[in-house]
Each structure stands twice: as C-alpha cells, then as structure tokens.
Amino acid sequence: MNIHEYQAKEIFRQHGIPVPPGEVAVTAEEAEKIAAKLGTKVVVKAQVHAGGRGKAGGVKLAATPAEAREAASKILGMQIRGLTVAKVLVTPAEEIEHEAYVGAIVDRSSGSVVLMASPEGGIDIEEVAAKTPELIFKEHVDPRYGLLPHQASRLAHKLYPGDPGRARQAANIVRKLYASMIDAGASLIEINPLITTPSGELRAIDAKINIDDNELSRREEIAALRDIGSEAPAEVEARSRDLTYIKLDGNVGCCVNGAGLAMATMDLVKHYGGEPANFLDIGGSSSPEKVVTALQIIMADPAVRSILFNIFGGITRCDDVANGIVEATRAIELKVPITIRLTGTNEDKAVKILEAAGFSAMTDMDGAVQKAVELAKN
Amino acid sequence: MAIFADSSTRVVVQGITGRDGSFHSAQMLDYGTKIVAGVTPGKGGQKFEGKIPIFDTVEEAVRQESATASVIYVPAAFAASAICEAADSGIELIVCISEGIPVLDMLRTTRYVSDQGARMIGPNCPGMISPGQAKLGIIPGQISQPGPIGVVSRSGTLTYEVVWALTRKGLGQSSCIGIGGDPVIGTNFIDCLDAFERDPQTEAIVLIGEIGGTDEQNAARHIREHVSKPVVGFVAGRTAPPGRRMGHAGAIISGSQGTAAEKIATFRENGVEVAERPVDVPGLVASALNA
Numbered sequence: 031m032n033i034h035e036y037q038a039k040e041i042f043r044q045h046g047i048p049v050p051p052g053e054v055a056v057t058a059e060e061a062e063k064i065a066a067k068l069g070t071k072v073v074v075k076a077q078v079h080a081g082g083r084g085k086a087g088g089v090k091l092a093a094t095p096a097e098a099r100e101a102a103s104k105i106l107g108m109q110i111r112g113l114t115v116a117k118v119l120v121t122p123a124e125e126i127e128h129e130a131y132v133g134a135i136v137d138r139s140s141g142s143v144v145l146m147a148s149p150e151g152g153i154d155i156e157e158v159a160a161k162t163p164e165l166i167f168k169e170h171v172d173p174r175y176g177l178l179p180h181q182a183s184r185l186a187h188k189l190y191p192g193d194p195g196r197a198r199q200a201a202n203i204v205r206k207l208y209a210s211m212i213d214a215g216a217s218l219i220e221i222n223p224l225i226t227t228p229s230g231e232l233r234a235i236d237a238k239i240n241i242d243d244n245e246l247s248r249r250e251e252i253a254a255l256r257d258i259g260s261e262a263p264a265e266v267e268a269r270s271r272d273l274t275y276i277k278l279d280g281n282v283g284c285c286v287n288g289a290g291l292a293m294a295t296m297d298l299v300k301h302y303g304g305e306p307a308n309f310l311d312i313g314g315s316s317s318p319e320k321v322v323t324a325l326q327i328i329m330a331d332p333a334v335r336s337i338l339f340n341i342f343g344g345i346t347r348c349d350d351v352a353n354g355i356v357e358a359t360r361a362i363e364l365k366v367p368i369t370i371r372l373t374g375t376n377e378d379k380a381v382k383i384l385e386a387a388g389f390s391a392m393t394d395m396d397g398a399v400q401k402a403v404e405l406a407k408n
Numbered sequence: 409m410a411i412f413a414d415s416s417t418r419v420v421v422q423g424i425t426g427r428d429g430s431f432h433s434a435q436m437l438d439y440g441t442k443i444v445a446g447v448t449p450g451k452g453g454q455k456f457e458g459k460i461p462i463f464d465t466v467e468e469a470v471r472q473e474s475a476t477a478s479v480i481y482v483p484a485a486f487a488a489s490a491i492c493e494a495a496d497s498g499i500e501l502i503v504c505i506s507e508g509i510p511v512l513d514m515l516r517t518t519r520y521v522s523d524q525g526a527r528m529i530g531p532n533c534p535g536m537i538s539p540g541q542a543k544l545g546i547i548p549g550q551i552s553q554p555g556p557i558g559v560v561s562r563s564g565t566l567t568y569e570v571v572w573a574l575t576r577k578g579l580g581q582s583s584c585i586g587i588g589g590d591p592v593i594g595t596n597f598i599d600c601l602d603a604f605e606r607d608p609q610t611e612a613i614v615l616i617g618e619i620g621g622t623d624e625q626n627a628a629r630h631i632r633e634h635v636s637k638p639v640v641g642f643v644a645g646r647t648a649p650p651g652r653r654m655g656h657a658g659a660i661i662s663g664s665q666g667t668a669a670e671k672i673a674t675f676r677e678n679g680v681e682v683a684e685r686p687v688d689v690p691g692l693v694a695s696a697l698n699a
Contacts, residue, residue, distance in 0.1 A: 081655070131656075133655070133656065133657040133660070134657070135655075135657035135658060135661055136511050136512070136515065136591055136592065137661055138591045138592060138621050138622070138623065138662075139622065139623075139626065139662075141515060141518050141519070141592050142515060143512075143515065144661055146657060146660055146661065155656050155660065156656050156659045156660060159656075159659070159660040159663065160663065163663075166660060168661075172519075173512075173515035173516040173519055174516065174519055212512065215510060215512065217511055217591070218655045218657050218658065220655050220656065220657055222656065238655045240655060242510055242511050242512065244484065244508045244509060244510040244511065245510045245512075247484075247485070247508075248485070248510075276649075278649060286565075287565055288563060288564045288565030288566060289563070289589065289618075290561075290562065290563025290564065290565065290566035290567070290589070290616070290618050290644045291563065291564075291565040291566040291569060291644075293566075293618065293619070293644040293645040293647075293648055294566050294569070294642075294644040294686055296645075296647045296648070297644060297645070297646045297647050297668075297685075298685060299647075300646070300647045301684070301685060306647065309648070314564075342565040342568045342569055342572075343548070344534070344546060344547070344548050344564065344565060344568055345428075345546055346565075373572070374548055374551070374568065375548060395569065395686070395687070396685065396687055
C-alpha cells in the first residue's frame with residue numbers, strides 16, 4: 031500500500047525527523063488560506079500515488095496566497111499517470127543549500143534491510159546510482175540485531191565528510207528513519223531530498239513510504255491511512271473481495287487464477303494479436319461469489335469486447351468457477367462473448383455445469399486465447 | 409533420486425486440523441507421501457483420519473515419529489513462529505505454504521532457519537513434488553509423472569500449466585519446486601539449480617520466472633558458470649504495464665527495473681533458451697536433451 035507524502039511526513043514527525051510544516055487542501059480556496067497562514071512563499075504539491083509527479087507538473091511554487099490558489103486550481107483535477115489529483119500539500123518553500131538522498135528498502139538478494147544514502151540527492155538519483163555508483167553508500171542491517179548506532183554514524187559521515195555537525199544530525203535522522211520503517215511495517219522508506227538549509231540544518235522536504243500489505247491486519251492505524259478516493263473504484267471493489275484487478279487499455283477481459291498464470295495469459299493474448307483489458311487474479315480457494323464479482327468488474331469496463339476465463343484447477347475447483355459463471359450470467363446479461371478454458375480439479379463436473387447452462391468449455395489454453403482474441407475483433 | 413524430498417522423507421504437517429491443512433494432508437497421503445505426524449497446539453493426543461498421531465509441538469513429532477520434514481498450513485499470523493519452531497526442533501526441510509507473512513518478519517525468520525541448519529521452501533508457495541515419491545504442498549499430483557526434468561518456479565498455477573505440458577509430451581519430472589512469490593524466501597532459484605545439477609536423475613532443468621526483482625538475472629549468470637545441464641526458461645509478464653512506481657530505492661539497489669524483457673535478455677546472453685509460450689517449453693526441453 032502506498033501512502034501520501036503528507037501522511038509519510040506525519041509518521042516522520044512522530045519519530046522526530048525534522049520536516050517543514052504544511053497542510054493538505056482539497057480546494058484552491060483552502061490552499062490559499064493555508065498559504066496565508068504559513069505567511070511565506072510556498073510549494074503546492076500533488077498528493078497522488080504515482081512517481082514522477084514533479085516532471086508531470088504536479089509541483090508548483092507560489093510567492094503569494096493568490097498564487098497558491100492559482101497553482102492549486104491547476105494541480106487539483108490534473109491526471110498523473112492515469113490518476114486524478116484530489117489533494118495538494120501546501121508547505122513552505124525552503125531555501126536549499128544542498129540535496130542528499132536517504133532511503134531504506136527490504137533487499138531481496140541479501141535478505142536484509144539496506145539503508146542507502148547519497149550526497150547527490152534529488153530527482154535524478156537513479157541516474158546517479160547508475161553512472162556513479164561510488165556516490166551511493168549502503169549499510170546492511172542484520173535483522174537479528176537491528177540497525178546498530180555505528181552503522182548510522184558511518185553512513186552519516188560518508189554523507190557529510192568533514193562536517194561533524196551535519197553528520198551528527200544525519201545519524202539521528204538515519205536511526206529515526208529505520209525506526210519509522212519498522213514501526214510502520216514499511217517495505218520502502220525514502221527522504222529525497224534531505225536538504226541542508228542556509229543555516230546548516232537538515233530537513234526532509236519529501237517523504238515516501240510503501241507499506242507491506244501483509245502488515246495491515248496487525249496495524250490498524252496504518253491501514254486507516256489508505257486513501258480509497260485516490261484509487262480506481264474497480265480496483266477497490268476487487269480488493270474488498272480478495273481479488274487483484276488492474277485495468278489496462280485493451281479489449282480482451284481476462285479472469286485467471288494465480289498471478290503468474292494471469293500474466294502468462296495476458297502475454298498470450300498479445301502474442302495472438304490481441305490486447306488484454308485487465309489483469310485479474312481470482313486467487314486460490316475461489317468461491318462462486320468471487321467469480322460473480324470478477325465477472326461484474328470485467329463487464330463494467332465498456333472497452334471489453336470479449337471475455338476469457340483461464341483456470342488451472344489446483345486449490346481452485348473448476349466446478350466452483352463454473353457455478354460462479356452460471357450464477358453471474360443469470361444476474362447480469364452478457365453483452366459480449368465469453369470463452370472458458372478450464373482444466374484440473376473437478377474439470378468434468380465443471381464441463382457438465384457449463385454445458386447444462388448452454389456454455390462450452392475448452393481445455394487448451396492457446397486455443398482459448400486465440401478464440402477470445404478473434405471474438406474481440408468482431 | 410529427486411531433490412530435497414523423496415519416498416523416504418518423514419513428514420509432519422503443522423496445522424493438520426485446519427481447513428486447508430486437513431484437505432491437503434488427505435491429498436498428500438493419497439499421493440503416497442509418508443506423513444508420520446501432525447501438529448496443532450491444543451489437539452495433542454488426537455489422530456488425523458484415525459491413524460496419524462497429532463502432537464502439541466513439533467519437538468514431540470520429531471522425537472516420537474522421527475519427522476525430518478514439515479509442511480506448514482497455519483494462518484499468516486502464526487506462520488513465522490511455526491517455521492522457527494520447526495527449525496528449532498531439528499526439522500531439515502520446511503515447506504511453508506502459508507501466505508501473507510510480513511516481509512520484516514521473514515527477514516528474521518530466514519536467518520533463524522539457516523542458523524539452525526535447516527532449509528525452507530516458501531513461504532507463499534505451492535510446495536514441491538517428487539513425482540511418484542512424495543508431494544509436500546498443494547501441487548496437484550495427477551499433472552506430473554516421474555522423469556528426468558527438474559522444474560523450479562516462482563509461480564503456482566503457471567507451474568502447473570508447464571508441468572502438465574511437459575507430462576503430456578512424455579517428459580516426466582525428477583522434482584518440481586515452487587519457491588514462492590514473496591520478496592524474501594528461504595530457497596531461491598540458485599539453490600534449486602545447484603541441487604538439480606547434483607541430482608543424477610535430472611537431465612534438464614526448466615526455470616519459470618516472473619517480472620520483479622533480479623533473481624532470474626542472478627540465476628542466468630549462475631547457470632553460465634555452474635550448471636552443465638541444459639536449462640530452458642520462461643518469464644511471465646512481458647505485457648505487464650510499467651506501473652506507477654513510487655520511490656527510487658528498488659532501482660538503486662538492484663540497478664534494474666525488473667522487467668520481463670530484461671530477464672529474457674539476460675537468460676539469452678547466458679546461453680539459456682527462453683520459451684515464447686508455456687506450450688513451447690516441452691519442445692525446447694526435448695531438443696536440448698537430444699542435442
């Protein structure tokens with residue numbers, strides 16, 4: 031789960047990481063009032079779950095409250111990578127002497143949290159990492175001991191060599207960043223940039239936290255940060271039924287059990303000249319109700335010209351899926367052709383259920399994909 | 409032969425009385441897996457299907473029934489603890505089917521397991537099957553048959569698809585290992601490649617990957633250096649959209665965007681044939697075996 035910058039900054043504030051003040055506005059008038067209250071030049075920043083918002087025009091400087099109002103009216107409602115901006119953060123524009131990067135991530139290959147820092151922070155940090163990897167400093171945290179104080183200090187001194195004052199501040203921030211990560215159940219946490227003000231103080235002027243979805247059931251206060259309004263409604267509906275749905279641009283609606291098979295099915299749709307309308311994984315032990323929801327979500331997409339079911343029964347029982355299809359098509363009228371491929375657990379029962387309801391079923395994946403792609407062209 | 413588990417492996421099922429645990433224990437027994445004990449805290453003294461003794465702790469299952477491997481079906485909230493208990497009790501092979509374990513918990517858990525000298529497969533995986541000998545997990549038994557092909561995969565149902573395609577073409581398997589899709593797992597591609605390389609029954613290896621991370625790229629480079637048997641790859645997710653990625657740390661640490669195209673290119677650079685479609689895997693395997 032992604033959380034917004036303003037929410038991440040609140041977590042930083044609670045842990046004692048220095049962040050500038052600021053408030054969230056949902057209208058241009060509110061943005062103007064916040065700017066007036068701050069009484070200084072401000073930045074108006076889109077709060078949206080997409081990277082590259084600065085480059086997309088979602089961050090604007092404003093010298094006066096009136097300018098803040100104008101900036102907010104431009105940013106609110108803007109589309110960034112398919113997401114509509116519904117909130118802006120209004121925060122003082124800081125004077126920047128220097129920009130550093132500090133972040134931490136769960137690293138798959140070492141099986142540990144890795145803290146990273148670079149004196150070359152800012153939006154081009156990935157380029158810095160690719161071209162001058164010697165400017166990226168790392169500390170691996172042994173999960174048995176947690177972050178040790180000397181590791182935070184070592185990273186801080188590499189970040190600000192010959193500057194013990196800033197290094198001391200940075201060591202503190204690194205320790206608090208790690209603590210924020212563990213407390214929030216984050217899989218990624220970043221300050222980019224960590225700025226130095228003209229008076230030599232460090233401040234986090236941007237914040238990113240990705241929460242591990244598996245943490246949400248034991249962290250109610252973090253789960254409550256989810257901003258449903260900022261997500262696509264169909265994706266929210268799918269998640270409430272334990273389905274994973276991602277809308278894409280094509281016209282072949284796909285309903286598959288298992289993420290890997292769902293991706294392979296989408297690849298095959300493309301291979302045979304079609305375009306998938308979505309990724310949809312109905313998961314393991316699928317009940318008929320789940321299949322009904324899945325079919326409703328797919329049929330709600332007006333771009334869909336043909337629907338493809340691809341089920342390899344294991345834990346998922348093919349007869350459950352068949353019952354779901356029959357039930358769903360009784361409730362809603364099917365406006366587009368449906369191609370059903372299923373094989374594995376209770377395949378025979380499923381075929382009987384489907385045939386009794388007037389559907390036919392295939393067992394060959396490639397044949398079914400080809401048929402669904404052809405039908406989408408009509 | 410086979411890797412990690414065979415017909416002599418003595419299995420304890422943790423969570424044997426649960427909904428998933430009892431269903432799949434029955435299936436494993438049907439397949440011929442030597443299940444010697446079950447563990448459900450508080451249900452010690454009962455029997456599963458009237459014959460398999462249930463204990464409160466894994467330690468008792470090891471002491472009384474000489475269990476050497478464990479399959480875990482307990483809910484996510486208790487799964488990390490179940491893994492540690494198995495490792496602490498002298499279990500050598502732990503197969504964790506449970507999904508939903510927080511990754512920060514897994515960091516500690518994987519260290520604990522290796523500190524105890526145990527191997528873990530998973531979590532969030534379909535488990536493994538050594539066809540004709542034993543299955544530890546949920547891979548449907550009827551889709552596989554004994555033979556010379558080793559299969560290792562990050563997926564669940566996509567693995568079944570490929571195994572079934574191999575079986576239909578008469579290419580049986582030595583072992584099929586589903587290593588799981590979580591970011592932090594106990595056994596990775598390289599561990600399985602090395603085990604298949606040493607296994608005399610295995611003549612060729614199929615590796616099924618997905619988008620995300622760099623495990624496939626690391627495996628590809630490892631194959632060039634250390635694997636003499638032919639390897640055929642498949643990578644799912646070529647059409648997955650780039651996504652609205654937040655944060656830079658992932659790209660900084662791995663130097664990679666984790667795309668299918670990048671993984672496929674790395675396989676090919678390192679001499680691994682990559683199938684275009686799942687159904688093309690058996691053909692590539694057959695020609696590699698005849699080469």
